[in-house]
Amino acid sequence: xxxxxxxxxxxxxxxxxxxxxxxxxxxxxxxxxxxxxxxxxxxxxxxxxxxxxxxxxxxxxxxxxxxxxxxxxxxxxxxxxxxxxxxxxxxxxxxxxxxxxxxxxxxxxxxxxxxxxxxxxxxxxxxxxxxxxxxxxxxxxxxxxxxxxxxxxxxxxxxxxxxxxxxxxxxxxxxxxxxxxxxxxxxxxxxxxxxxxxxxxxxxxxxxxxxxxxxxxxxxxxxxxxxxxxxxxxxxxxxxxxxxxxxxxxxxxxxxxxxxxxxxxxxxxxxxxxxxxxxxxxxxxxxxxxxxxxxxxxxxxxxxxxxxxxxxxxxxxxxxxxxxxxxxxxxxxxxxxxxxxxxxxxxxxxxxxxxxxxxxxxxxxxxxxxx
Amino acid sequence: xxxxxxxxxxxxxxxxxxxxxxxxxxxxxxxxxxxxxxxxxxxxxxxxxxxxxxxxxxxxxxxxxxxxxxxxxxxxxxxxxxxxxxxxxxxxxxxxxxxxxxxxxxxxxxxxxxxxxxxxxxxxxxxxxxxxxxxxxxxxxxxxxxxxxxxxxxxxxxxxxxxxxxxxxxxxxxxxxxxxxxxxxxxx
Numbered sequence: 001x002x003x004x005x006x007x008x009x010x011x012x013x014x015x016x017x018x019x020x021x022x023x024x025x026x027x028x029x030x031x032x033x034x035x036x037x038x039x040x041x042x043x044x045x046x047x048x049x050x051x052x053x054x055x056x057x058x059x060x061x062x063x064x065x066x067x068x069x070x071x072x073x074x075x076x077x078x079x080x081x082x083x084x085x086x087x088x089x090x091x092x093x094x095x096x097x098x099x100x101x102x103x104x105x106x107x108x109x110x111x112x113x114x115x116x117x118x119x120x121x122x123x124x125x126x127x128x129x130x131x132x133x134x135x136x137x138x139x140x141x142x143x144x145x146x147x148x149x150x151x152x153x154x155x156x157x158x159x160x161x162x163x164x165x166x167x168x169x170x171x172x173x174x175x176x177x178x179x180x181x182x183x184x185x186x187x188x189x190x191x192x193x194x195x196x197x198x199x200x201x202x203x204x205x206x207x208x209x210x211x212x213x214x215x216x217x218x219x220x221x222x223x224x225x226x227x228x229x230x231x232x233x234x235x236x237x238x239x240x241x242x243x244x245x246x247x248x249x250x251x252x253x254x255x256x257x258x259x260x261x262x263x264x265x266x267x268x269x270x271x272x273x274x275x276x277x278x279x280x281x282x283x284x285x286x287x288x289x290x291x292x293x294x295x296x297x298x299x300x301x302x303x304x305x306x307x308x309x310x311x312x313x314x315x316x317x318x319x320x321x322x323x324x325x326x327x328x329x330x331x332x333x334x335x336x337x338x339x340x341x342x343x344x345x346x347x348x349x350x351x352x353x354x355x356x357x358x359x360x361x362x363x364x365x366x367x368x369x370x371x
Numbered sequence: 372x373x374x375x376x377x378x379x380x381x382x383x384x385x386x387x388x389x390x391x392x393x394x395x396x397x398x399x400x401x402x403x404x405x406x407x408x409x410x411x412x413x414x415x416x417x418x419x420x421x422x423x424x425x426x427x428x429x430x431x432x433x434x435x436x437x438x439x440x441x442x443x444x445x446x447x448x449x450x451x452x453x454x455x456x457x458x459x460x461x462x463x464x465x466x467x468x469x470x471x472x473x474x475x476x477x478x479x480x481x482x483x484x485x486x487x488x489x490x491x492x493x494x495x496x497x498x499x500x501x502x503x504x505x506x507x508x509x510x511x512x513x514x515x516x517x518x519x520x521x522x523x524x525x526x527x528x529x530x531x532x533x534x535x536x537x538x539x540x541x542x543x544x545x546x547x548x549x550x551x552x553x554x555x556x557x558x559x
Contacts, residue, residue, distance in 0.1 A: 006545050006546075006548075006549050009545070009548055009549055009552060010541070010544060010545040010549075012547055013544075013548050015525070019555075020501070020548065020551055020555065021520060023494065023497045023498050023501055023555065024501050024502075024505075024520055024551075025496065025499065025520070026494055026498050027495075027498030027499070027502055028406055028410075028502075028520070028521070029402075029404050030402075030405065030406050030409060031400055031401065031405060032402075032405040032419065032422055033419065035421065036423060037397075037401070040397065040423060040426045040427070040430075041375065041393070041394055041397060043426075043430055044385070044390055044393040044397070044426075044430050045390045047430045047433065048385075048388045050388045058483055091378075235431055251444070265450070271372065335423060335541055336428075354419065354420070355421065
């Protein structure tokens, strides 16, 4: 077929309403499955709920960039002026005595002494530079001096920028900390030593999400670990919702549906802090650690499965509560949902992936919470 | 009757915490985007995963959204990149015909009761042939055809989404059209 005919076919097609388009459109009707619609729409609502974006708000995430730039620019100007004051004039003078002579006009004796000290410091720097250049067998030409000034300036600028960046990151980290769940609860929720180690790793990971590891963060992790030894349970029983109280205690049951087949699933939920309960199921192929926390009227879940060596906990927020079924949704792994229902002495949990059943657990109460 | 918002207006509303705006956007584009992905990877499970990833990426990027180009260009650019990423990981650009696709064709044809049985049979054969031929096209040619048919993009927009020149996009579309038409002719 000729090139012209191909081109004509294309032009006909681009004008629209071609037979080819009609025939294709007739067959092309597939839609994403309804469960996927639900997952994506729930994620969109969750995003609005958990991380509100306020246009023109001073707390919006893009606020840091212009402020950081402004801070850097201010520092640049300040440093340039400062460097000019400290070094610029002195470097330009070839005769060290000239700088001393320049102080003769100063009446105040103290100022004269300070000026002399400052100049001698600069002379010292000059000598050091000269020595270094001599070692390189290069003359201490003005161009080289300028290069040293530039290097010195750059070095100081780098330090200053690093400080600004660090301050910005610290602020951002604080802001994220306000939004992200603390993994302290997870730390407190780990009764087994191995779990604790993982939890500490998770704490470090959470801290990394804030991009700064600070001594305070390390101290916090220690505090979290200490908290697991002596949990503050007294306040919890007073403050917690009915859900936490219902779940508290010993349960025996089975994971009736898992990727590797059914398995026993025994778990005991105990108070870990005044508003958190936690339990770990040690089944035949992995450990599942569940930590539920209640703050005001909201309930959150931190779920950690070490299946196939996983050491990342997933934080889930309460999405809905319909007919006694509580649905939690992960904020970072939004394909994952957890559903939980408790009816007196029976409970079930379902872990859903992309809206499909991944794990189903059925539990029967065998003991109430130890006081 | 309520105002019909543009895609860009809806995305801006969603950026400013209007969750219902996202739902409108999603309902407007879910079918075409899903088919765009499905036809390129040829597997429903993978298509669902990629489709999910694209929307989640959009959700997470909402705070940074600015109207720089058409929303659909942005959306399909993300989908294009996700598919490329998928193929890079799979290290293959081939796809397989999914057996369930045949049932979907039958279902889609069944919703046109006004057609005569003979016409339906013929149309079905032609549609079937188009989709089969589409699967045999090289991925770049297939993609430009899908961007035209499913997303209704112009040559210039297709070029922008796929990261090639307009001439290249046009050339690819020309070959795709020619092969698909040839397949239908042979069928008849």
